[in-house]
Amino acid sequence: MMANSPVPLSQPPRAETSSQICDRLWRLYLEMLRIRVIERRIAERYGEKEMRCPVHLSIGQEAVAVGVCAHLRKQDKVMSAHRSHGHYLAKGGNIRAMLAELYGREAGCCGGRGGSMHLIDREAGFWGAVPIVGSTMPIALGLALADKRRGGDELTTAFFGEGATEEGVFTETLNLACVLRVPMLFICENNGFSVYTPLSLRRAPDFEFGSYVRSHGSLYFSGHGNDVEEVFALTGQALSAMRQDPGRPCVVEFSTWRYYEHCGPGQDDHLGYREAEQIKHWAERCPLAVARTRLLALSPALDPEMTAAEKRYIREIDAVIENVRSSPMPDAATLQRGVFAP
Numbered sequence: 001m002m003a004n005s006p007v008p009l010s011q012p013p014r015a016e017t018s019s020q021i022c023d024r025l026w027r028l029y030l031e032m033l034r035i036r037v038i039e040r041r042i043a044e045r046y047g048e049k050e051m052r053c054p055v056h057l058s059i060g061q062e063a064v065a066v067g068v069c070a071h072l073r074k075q076d077k078v079m080s081a082h083r084s085h086g087h088y089l090a091k092g093g094n095i096r097a098m099l100a101e102l103y104g105r106e107a108g109c110c111g112g113r114g115g116s117m118h119l120i121d122r123e124a125g126f127w128g129a130v131p132i133v134g135s136t137m138p139i140a141l142g143l144a145l146a147d148k149r150r151g152g153d154e155l156t157t158a159f160f161g162e163g164a165t166e167e168g169v170f171t172e173t174l175n176l177a178c179v180l181r182v183p184m185l186f187i188c189e190n191n192g193f194s195v196y197t198p199l200s201l202r203r204a205p206d207f208e209f210g211s212y213v214r215s216h217g218s219l220y221f222s223g224h225g226n227d228v229e230e231v232f233a234l235t236g237q238a239l240s241a242m243r244q245d246p247g248r249p250c251v252v253e254f255s256t257w258r259y260y261e262h263c264g265p266g267q268d269d270h271l272g273y274r275e276a277e278q279i280k281h282w283a284e285r286c287p288l289a290v291a292r293t294r295l296l297a298l299s300p301a302l303d304p305e306m307t308a309a310e311k312r313y314i315r316e317i318d319a320v321i322e323n324v325r326s327s328p329m330p331d332a333a334t335l336q337r338g339v340f341a342p
């Protein structure tokens with residue numbers, strides 16, 4: 001499991017052999033494949049109307065979740081937003097608790113009350129997904145600040161889309177992190193759209209996100225989010241820059257693309273809000289296909305192993321789904337649990 005990497009953040013990376021590089025890419029690929037298979041199954045079974053919550057699939061964006069989380073230890077903390085399945089899984093979140101949550105079961109990670117947008121697995125260091133756009137960031141900053149005050153060495157990472165950076169709370173959180181010198185990692189997944197609205201209608205043509213971030217006093221990196229090796233390498237650079245400048249937060253922006261509709265199990269390119277050329281551009285850059293091509297060039301013998309791994313993940317997710325479907329619904333007597341308002 002990539003999420004529990006034995007390499008502490010405090011150690012700089014060593015020079016690697018090509019077999020180590022191939023081995024790492026293989027593990028990154030497998031983790032992306034696992035997430036893809038799980039989300040594809042969610043999409044395929046959604047029409048049965050047993051998952052009664054909205055789903056925001058991250059199909060197409062797996063490389064960011066996997067490449068970033070591969071650097072994190074179990075005790076490092078991650079928070080996410082409405083599109084959180086990939087982050088939860090890449091951080092080592094319990095798959096049965098996630099599926100049970102989507103199916104509204106008692107065994108769900110929120111007791112079946114939250115659904116897809118409220119995942120949490122603190123044991124795995126996944127401190128929660130919050131679907132109020134942008135609101136994850138100050139909570140994550142609070143976690144990071146608490147760790148800093150306790151003298152801990154845990155790293156807190158917040159994943160969010162570029163739409164969240166248009167909320168005032170992004171500026172407030174980033175500013176406070178810089179002022180209080182809290183070394184938090186902000187990972188922005190820029191898929192170009194806030195629901196149906198492209199960036200070109202949301203930012204002035206000369207708006208420069210990196211300069212904006214840096215002007216607060218934060219570190220900033222950007223790169224291709226559909227290349228898992230680049231995500232891994234860039235995150236490594238970001239962490240190393242943070243180590244060299246203790247107390248400085250860092251924003252890393254990755255370009256990427258969601259292949260499915262904003263919310264739901266289908267595709268919606270027929271609606272015409274994304275240009276055919278963009279769709280083609282990103283279809284040719286599927287993060288799994290990019291990694292697969294590179295892996296096969298390094299080691300053609302992996303081809304049958306890829307097929308076998310996919311079949312294994314499908315069997316595993318199907319078994320989890322059947323187990324979850326036969327598990328109990330929450331007891332109606334507990335309906336008010338967690339309700340604080342009168």
Ligand SMILES: Cc1ncc(C[n+]2csc(CCOP(=O)(O)OP(=O)(O)O)c2C)c(N)n1
Binds near residue numbers: 082131134165
């Ligand atoms: C404060 C707030 N405003 C609006 C919404 C409705 N909404 C849900 S997702 C979304 C788009 C978010 O875009 P982005 O942050 O880029 O993430 P993406 O969906 O592209 O992954 C919006 C506007 C919300 N959930 N919360």
